[in-house]
Amino acid sequence: MSLKFSVGDLTIHRIIEQETTFLPALDMFPGLAPDALAEHRTWMKQAGALDDSDTLILAFQSYIVKTPHHTILIDSCIGNDKPRPNRPNWNMKTDDTYMRGLAAAGFSVGDIDYVMCTHLHVDHVGWNTRLENGRWVPTFPNARYVFDKTEFDYWTETNGKTEVPPFRDSVLPVVEAGKSEIVRNDFAIGDHARILPTPGHTPGHAAFTFGRGKDDAVFSGDLMHSPIQTLFPELSPKFDVDQAQAAKTRRSFLERYCGTDTLCCTAHFPSPSAGRIKRKGNGFVCEMA
Template structure:
């Protein structure tokens, strides 16, 4: 648990098994750069045993004096993901067990916030009940960017997307979604900030009552520590590679100044730290 004044942060881990070929995941990564960076930072982002990315799948819970907010919901269970064998039709209780270990039940969640609508950020939005997908969190409102939702609705209309059908559409149909602007304020302590490029309306979440955030959850704006040292590295499904690089540099420059605690979605544990400039890139320093 991390305490920031009146707010506490908790990580809920679903998966830590190394996944993805790094050269496929980062199209601009060369074997030479990969070898050089992995040697300088052994077993940090590249698993030495498998040669695959250390890329944890995890959520955050943010508790304010007024609300318990779940940010991103990982992969989930019983979801058809044929192009991702390691996520296809999972039947694994790691995530709910880890949620319970932190002292939370699904009934405790007031809001579910998705930084964007990709497969590993929406999975536990829903669960299978008598052959139907229903909201996992019985009391929660689900906060989605309006622009992000409309983008994927249009994509789904052109070609059915399993993740939209099983993890987003049931929330919309149940009337449980709040479609908001990309700079939406959620209570006194939480506000969205636009960070487009990975998806058209990707958002980060700033935490703190003042104008300067105490912490920020970056979602998939940054996937891996190597992207701090080499911010130009894009990820294979970035919707706008040039935009995401510009957004990432602007975001990191900003938080070198604010000294906000940077809470990443996929960095290996502890996943959080303060960002500093380091040469032409950046580094994350443990708090």
């Protein structure tokens, strides 16, 4: 299983917190017809994306990108000590899997210069903070945390109406500590990291592209959850805030990178999770690295 990739002058590490069954495919994707699932069941299982009961297998992970100038963590996963009663595998977790993965890749929490969040869902912000003496504090003490402004404003408004626990325990403490950067679509870090708006899953969902002068790698976040969505870009999960917009964004993204050398690093595809986009019929495939 590959946990490290090199492309251009970048080194990319995967930090896996969980890789496990999630939801039945027909539940996750309301638009997926049973006969379509049956037709593609074999290759989905061969890809490690589907189990024998037609339940999707997803990875929950962070990526660390080492550029010539910075060490950047993308999406901070699930986290420990967080009350998540709707997800038993995530609720009040206390294991050391994530921190062991970080150490195995050769990093400490103090090594991270930026934490970049594709969006602010529960499984992408969890390790933004850790519990210390009963308080939530930034896990990565030397990092600036990057949040898209549209995304941050959306969750600020939502949390103002009904409390959103992941926003309260994993985002706001970072802001209150003065560690956040609320950014717009022109955001970049030097000549190596840029934001790519990819709305639909959430209003301010963003991918991040890396490379000097070109996109050597792109981190797609929840633009796609499962390989079947490359074959059928119109297939949106029930979690997408705007399913039609997400489908349009997904196809545009896949067209953009189809046939290029850009390494597409997905948030949730099963290991090795990263590959290159190729055309297949009216859809695409991500040929794994």
